[in-house]
Amino acid sequence: MSDAVETLPDGLTEFLEQAGWDGAAIDPIPGDASFRRYFRINRNGKPAMLMHAPPPHEDPKPFLHVAEWLIAQGMRAPEIYAAEAEQGWVLLEDFGQDRMRDWIDANPAGETAAYEGAIDALLELHKRPAGPFPPYDMAAYQRETSLFTEWYCPAAGLEVDVECHAAAWREALGPLLERQQPGVTVLRDYHAENIMLLGGSPGAPQGLIDFQDALVGHPAYDLVSLLQDARRDVSLELEARMLERYCKAASPGEHFAADYALLGAQRNAKIVGIFTRLWKRDGKPRYLDMIPRVWEAMERDLQHPALAPVADWFDANVPQDLRESGGGTIA
Known part of the structure; x- marks a missing residue:
C-alpha cells in the first residue's frame, strides 16, 4: 500500500x-x-x-x-x-492509459483512424434495441438548455427573456422528438476523453467510460458530443467525413442534418451553462477557456433553418459583439 x-x-x-x-x-x-x-x-x-x-x-x-x-x-x-x-x-476493470485524446496527441497521423473507430462503436451501439433507461424527452432537453439562461447569462451581465427562450427551444425541438422514436441508447458524454483505445491503437476495441447518465434518445446526440467536442478541436473537414461515414452505414433519414444541428445547439448551449456553473458554483475556472470553442460550434449550428426560433432569440437577447467574441468575458 x-x-x-x-x-x-x-x-x-x-x-x-x-x-x-x-x-x-x-x-x-x-x-x-x-x-x-x-x-x-x-x-x-x-x-x-x-x-x-x-x-x-x-x-x-x-x-x-x-x-x-x-x-x-x-x-x-x-x-x-x-x-x-x-x-x-x-x-x-482498468482500461489502461490510452485515452483517445491522449493517443491522438501523441499520434496525430492516426486521428482519422481513431475517429473512425469511435464512429463504428456508435454504429454498433445503435444496432441494439434501446436500453432500459429514461427517455431524453422535452423536459430533459429543456432542463439542459435552461442552464444557459440560469448560469451564463447572469455571469455575462445579460437580462434575457427566459420564457421566450424556453418557448423557442420547445418549438425547435418538437419535430425532433417525434423523429427520435423509438430511440437509441445515448451515452451523453461520448468524446475523445471518454473513449479508451484498449489495444493502444485505433484499430483496437473502443472502451466506454463515463456513461452513467445514459438515456434513450436521438442517434445524433452522441455524434454531436464526439464531433463538436468541447475539450479538443475537431476540424470541420473531419466532422463532415465522420458524419458521412455514419450516415452511409446507418441511413438515418432526410432530417438527420437538421437533427444534428438541433442537438448540437442544444448540447452546446447546455455546456456553456455547465462550464459557467463549474466556475461560479464549484470554483473551477479552467473550464472558461473552453467556452469559445463550444460557442463557435453553437453559432454554426444556429445557422441551420431548423434552429430559426432559437436563432431569433439569440438575435434579440445576446449582443452581437458578445457572440463574435465566443461568449466574451464573464464575471
Whole structure:
C-alpha cells in the first residue's frame, strides 16, 4: 500500500479488503468536473480501477446499471469486480492509459483512424434495441438548455427573456422528438476523453467510460458530443467525413442534418451553462477557456433553418459583439 493511502477517503482500505484486494498499491488519479474520484489499483501485478462516487453528490448505481446492460449487449464497458454502491465504491476493470485524446496527441497521423473507430462503436451501439433507461424527452432537453439562461447569462451581465427562450427551444425541438422514436441508447458524454483505445491503437476495441447518465434518445446526440467536442478541436473537414461515414452505414433519414444541428445547439448551449456553473458554483475556472470553442460550434449550428426560433432569440437577447467574441468575458 502506497503512502498516498494516508490521504484517501475513509473506508477505502476496508472495501478493498472485503473485495479481496487487500495490500494493493493505490495511486490517485487527478479529478475532473464531478465529485467522483478514481484510483489505480495494483495487487500482485493485476491492475484495476477504483471509483469513489460518494453520496449525496454521487450515486454509482446508475453506472453499474448501464455497465451491466452494455456488457450484455456485447459493448466494451469495464467489467465490475466488486461494488458497495451505498458507500459509493466500485472496483472495475482498468482500461489502461490510452485515452483517445491522449493517443491522438501523441499520434496525430492516426486521428482519422481513431475517429473512425469511435464512429463504428456508435454504429454498433445503435444496432441494439434501446436500453432500459429514461427517455431524453422535452423536459430533459429543456432542463439542459435552461442552464444557459440560469448560469451564463447572469455571469455575462445579460437580462434575457427566459420564457421566450424556453418557448423557442420547445418549438425547435418538437419535430425532433417525434423523429427520435423509438430511440437509441445515448451515452451523453461520448468524446475523445471518454473513449479508451484498449489495444493502444485505433484499430483496437473502443472502451466506454463515463456513461452513467445514459438515456434513450436521438442517434445524433452522441455524434454531436464526439464531433463538436468541447475539450479538443475537431476540424470541420473531419466532422463532415465522420458524419458521412455514419450516415452511409446507418441511413438515418432526410432530417438527420437538421437533427444534428438541433442537438448540437442544444448540447452546446447546455455546456456553456455547465462550464459557467463549474466556475461560479464549484470554483473551477479552467473550464472558461473552453467556452469559445463550444460557442463557435453553437453559432454554426444556429445557422441551420431548423434552429430559426432559437436563432431569433439569440438575435434579440445576446449582443452581437458578445457572440463574435465566443461568449466574451464573464464575471
